[in-house]
Amino acid sequence: MSISLRSPDVVMRLERMGSFHQSRLSFMRTLLRRMKSEEWTFDRPRFEIDERGVGVALYTATTPERTYTLVAFAHDLPDDMRSDRVIATAWDTTFALHDGVPTEADIQRLGANVPLQEAGRVSGKELTLSRANRSTRLWSTVIDCLASGAQPDRDTIENVGYLMRTTAVYGSGKFGAADRASVADRPELLGPFQAEMLTVYLIRTFVMDLVEHMARQQNPAAAILDADLRRCFGIGNSTGLGMAPFLMTHPRLINNWIAAREEALMRVRSVANPAAEDAALFRSFVRRSRRSVETWHSAHELQQEKIASLMADLDQIEFHLANTDLTAAWAWDQLVTWCEAHLSVEGQELVVSLLLEPYGHLVDELTSDMHADEAAPAPIDGSRTVAAVRKQLERDYAWALGTAWSEQRATARAWYVSEEKLEPRLGERYEEPIADYEQPLQPGRDAALMFGDLAHFDEDTTLGVFLRQHPEHRHTARRLAVLATAPYAEIRDNTIDAEMLPIDLLRAKLSFFGATRFDPRSDRWVRITMFQGAPFPNELATADPDGWVYPDVGAPTVEDAA
């Protein structure tokens, strides 16, 4: 039996992308597996934080080849200045990931820049720049508990999930940092967002040290956090519209992410006779993920509905599994087919992620193909004929050619960059004066426009000739060139529709980071948790670099093996 990849027409819909979950292929997990297998070492050569919580600390991560250093600055921020916005002007903590071991001069230089927003610049010796604020909900509670000699309440920690929330982690040459191209020849930085993930991982360690330090200021004999409890703290993140265009502006990269996940799913579905131990592992991960879903809270109505339907899905899955032999021939493929018929999209995508868990030996290697160098625009073959281009448009943009673009709702929104803060925004095209400033982030509509203009040309005319007369279609011609070899490069939905939810774009990207507990705060920004449950640097040597994502609910039971 031969199993096919899921079609991009199914996978690349916003509803589904907005239901993706983290998996073995997520960038956080790739990083942790590498750190463990390469036996990275970690150190804290400096921790000079005063009694008000102000100062600098250094955290190093040393690979077999080199050292990276998180330079962490702690500030004394008045409560009224704390904000989730990336355009804020002050933070509780600010960070840079330095390439190597910083000199005193480097630390001075970073101290004069990292705490500033637009004016703050790092150099080619830095890989990332980041800022974070406390969760006021939890910060003082934890300090007070520890200072009184007690441990904080586990449920409270799990419900919030973090002590600090990053507002952004900038890498890849932003704000003067090193270009990705200049470091991508290092295996540990070749995968997507590995420097950013390392930054967050080290920030998490610093934040835990900081909170205990502050408790000791109140009481030198303050308790230290129990290791189990300590791992319940992740790092939060707030992500807004600024991240959304990435999904449209990096088509080759997005293709490589999604293609890796789809290939992984296909490999697991192609297992003809699942082993009993893999079946048992899968059952245990289903149980553990139920526990994750139980502690997943959101104040947003849409996400509440999705979580509720996911819980119902899990009930259905458990009932189905109780009556299913997962070691039967093609059991995984049959399970996927059953899910497609019975579960919500959110539930279907959770099962996709869970199915990869027992099969690291089949799927983990796919992470080595998830990067892409997109600095160079894809070449356009100008010798293609108009007929061939139209045919490709009919194949890859069928949904767009079938959309009634003349209806206002289909073009209700427009993506633009505002003069005020230089942030990407999504506005109402027919209510605001923004159409003249529209960014090229509506591939479907643009493909339909190109298709219309192609109709005025002879079938044998070349694309090169067409583009000289219609240079406004050049970006669409390039997307077609990418799509010729990258089937998952394009979102097959209308990104300017009146009903479009930007949080679907954000979740798709964040799920590949490895984020959990998506908590939309509106239709256009979301809070998430990173590294919750992960082993700390001092625990890596003996820890499981993968299973930490799902709460431990005990070893597989007899029931699992059934």
Place this chain on the structure above:
Amino acid sequence: MNLSLGEFQALVAKAFRGGGYSWGLTEEAAFAARRIAEAGAPAGDIIVRLLDKIDGVPLQERMPDSTWRSSGSGLCPVCVGVSIADEAGCSQLEIGPTFEPLLIAPFLASSLRAGRATTEQEPDTGRGYLVEWSNRSCSIAPNGSLLEISPSVTMSPLDGPVDVLISRPTRMETAPARPERVLRVVLDEAVFEQLRAFAHRTYAPATEASRLAGAGGADDD
């Protein structure tokens, strides 16, 4: 200003958009600017001179016609470059007056790198390119690397458009010892501000409604 290559590329893309180019062309223009910067040319100065010269000229007048001439005052090197790249390279080619011809070179390099550089007269012979204009030149190796940019490109900037000759020499001059690849772009404050001014044209005036709809602003943490 000391910029990463990525920052420079992003800034140039916005500047070209502000200068009236289509989105597709801005992507290619910005990459071409990055390539000549990596090769050590004063890319920021070149881009600002180009955008200044052709500001307000309709895009069609910057495009080459079938005889590689402009119907206006001069050709845009990016429009020339993409036209050659779309045809997978060229053999010998005489091009009418063109502004800042160095920017054609990265497109020839890209067509070589794409491995599609064959022409009717010359099935791929492993030849590179030589671009010459007004006693200046840039050579491109068969593997697509920019080899040598004549010093006068940097020393004495051209004021107007000049004729350009592209050829496929059978023997390339031996490559000079390859200098360290440039990893940063250092711009004069004035050049940086001029690029920012072009880029600024792409930004919409802010509205209160859209600002409130952005990320953050919650106080329930």
